Amino acid sequence: MSSPTEAPKASHGTPVKDRPWLFRTYSGHSSAAASNELYRTNLKKGQTGLSVAFDLPTQTGYDSDHVLARGEVGKVGVPICHLGDMRTLFKDIPLEQMNTSMTINAPSPWLLALYVAAAEEQGADRAKLSGTVQNDIIKEYLSRGTYIFPPAPSMRLITDVISFTYKEIPRWNPTNVCSYHLQEAGATPVQELAFALATSIAVLDAIKAGGQVAAEDFPKVVGRISFFVNAGMRFVTEIAKMRAFVELWDEITRERYGVEDPKYRRFRYGVQVNSLGLTEQQPENNVYRIMIEMLAVVLSKNARARAVQLPAWNEALGLPRPWDQQWSLRLQQIMAMETDLLEYGDLFDGSHVMDEKVQALKAETRAEIDKIEALGGAIAAVENAYMKNLLVGSNSARLQAIEQGTQTVVGVNQYTETAPSPLMEGNDGGIMTVDPKAEAEQIARLESWRAARDDAAVAKALADLKQAAETGENIMEPSIAAAKAGVTTGEWGQALRDVFGEYRAPTGVSSELKDGEAEKFAAIREKVGEIGKTLGADIRFLVGKPGLDGHSNGAEQIAVRAQQAGMTVFYDGIRLTPKEIVSSALEHKVHAVGLSILSGSHIPLVRQVMTLMTEAGLGEVPVVVGGIIPEQDEQALLDMGVTRIYTPKDYQMTDIMEDIADVVGRRHNSYPF
Secondary structure (H helix, E strand, O other): OOOOOOOOOOOOEEEEEOOOOOEEEOOOOOOOHHHHHHHHHHHHOOOOOEEEEEEEHHOOOOOOOOHHHOOOOOOOOOOOOHHHHHHHHOOOOHHHHHHHEEOOOOOHHHHHHHHHHHHOOOOOHHHHHHHEEEEOOOOHHHHOOOOOOOHHHHHHHHHHHHHHHHOOOEEEEEEEEOOHHHHHHHOHHHHHHHHHHHHHHHHHHHHHHHOOOOOOHHHHHHHEEEEOOOOOHHEEEEEHHHHHHHHHHHHHHHHOOOOHHHHHHHHEEEEOOOOOOOOOOHHHHHHHHHHHHHHHOOOHHHHHEEEEOOOOOOOOOOOOOHHHHHHHHHHHHHHHHOOOOOOOOOOOOOOOHHHHHHHHHHHHHHHHHHHHHHHHOHHHHHHHOOOHHHHHHHHHHHHHHHHHHHOOEEOOOOOOOOOOOOOHOOOOOOOOOOOOHHHHHHHHHHHHHHHHHHHHHHHHHHHHHHHHHHHOOOHHHHHHHHHHHHHOOOHHHHHHHHHOOOOOOOOOOOOOOOOOHHOHHHHHOOOOOOHHHHHHHOOOEEEEEOOOOOOOOHHHHHHHHHOOOEEEEEEOOOEEEHHHHHHHHHHOOOOOOEEEEOOOHHHHHHHHHHHHHHHOOOOOEEEEEEEEEHHHHHHHHHHHHHOEEEEOOOOOOOHHHOOOOOOHHOOOOOOOO
């Protein structure tokens, strides 16, 4: 390696530059055709790899016409119901030449099967395909919520994908152990390190136990394990975290698994920098946050990302437009192409400050992994809620620090004076909105697909798929056959639901106050108690997550703060139908309902809830809504009868509790019970 103080020179005297990381943009929306147009445009702008965002029905194994898919189709990504959609998504994009990352987890075998089938239709050799499926279910139970099956069969599907790809698609990354969403859920650097590495241990142990990989091939399989990380604003700590990841992974693969070849012990990772810290207030400041966060994953050569995708400045407001994504892409290109960063060795080798921070993180991470191993490993730590409880607690501490001003967020709790932003001008309000007709059009295409296919071939493919699931046969070849036969995403998902069942993960929301919380929240507890005396009972508050949005962090923190405020809280976790939420409100005779929706589906989902509340005789029960809700949608929600709307700018959660308590107090004579 060259000295950091002297750039290596080519024979003609100009500096030799390392190859830059892959430039990606996480994207997909509305339909396969619209997303294909976006992909081809981004590739022309210099993007060097694709990163596919799927909509929530696809991520949870439902077709676009399922009851839970209402309002969710095409909102946070592209809907893919069958091979025809996948064919359209990659039209005129040669998959044998493309590196494609697919953020998909529970249905990873299915989306990979569709990708292989589409590539083979193009004439591609599957052995030459390169890319990634995320295929990390443990963090879904902890943070992102797009799980389907219980842990044991989910781990079996992960190992099926890994065992298939190392033989059939050797350039593919079959699992992308993902700590990104852990940080989004509030994880500290040590928790992000420990939980991700504990997950990778669980995966490798499952591969060894599964019997599909020969002992002599195991190091090669280890070499295909990749990671997907996060990087926040404390970029010095984040650089140290990445260097700790590199050293700990080398240590684990060498000492625990006996991998001798250094190339199979490399810590290979992609990154999207932190979205949790993007602010609705003064959103133009987010450009600088994104740039600073990127430094953590590109400055240190020995811990540099293989692929980078950056969020857009306006993602706390809604979906980014193509121009917004271009701005983030240009940031990567300027860093890689205009600076001299790639001409030097590692800038931090020999730094005492960095070495001390790395060693401290490694020691704390080893201790946390030991705790998880003592509980029985990562799966056990999911099932007993150990990791989830820690994440909810860490996120609560983070939010309290922002509320109290001990953690500065510029434009939020300090330096809040601002001039109007020209970036927010225009009829679109600075964001992209999905055409409401997109869902109906997608459903129409799905119905046409079903009508045109060979039903007998579909039935046989589904029977073969179920048999493979029941007998333990690797699921991948039957899934590829099902894709080619015309099976849909929902049919694949239901076939495996029939065999494996479904799962509800622990919420991490405890009903017990921690030490000192009664005193800390004494003022709001007193107010809530006084209103409770007027009601003749404690305030009963239902927190609901309608639809398929699995990002539960906000709902969890509202539930926690409501309990800290002295309310009786009912929170059943994610993925509820409007009917289930209203039934719960009726059963528990609640005084208020809070709906948390971050997927952009707030208009149709809230409309369904409000209609059902009225039909159930609960029209006088106030409904409040929180989430990423564009200003132009607020009046529509208020016209439906919503009492309050809270968005990310409303970060003082105790003030929210006081507001809800006041609303309940003013309605004390109106309740139907």
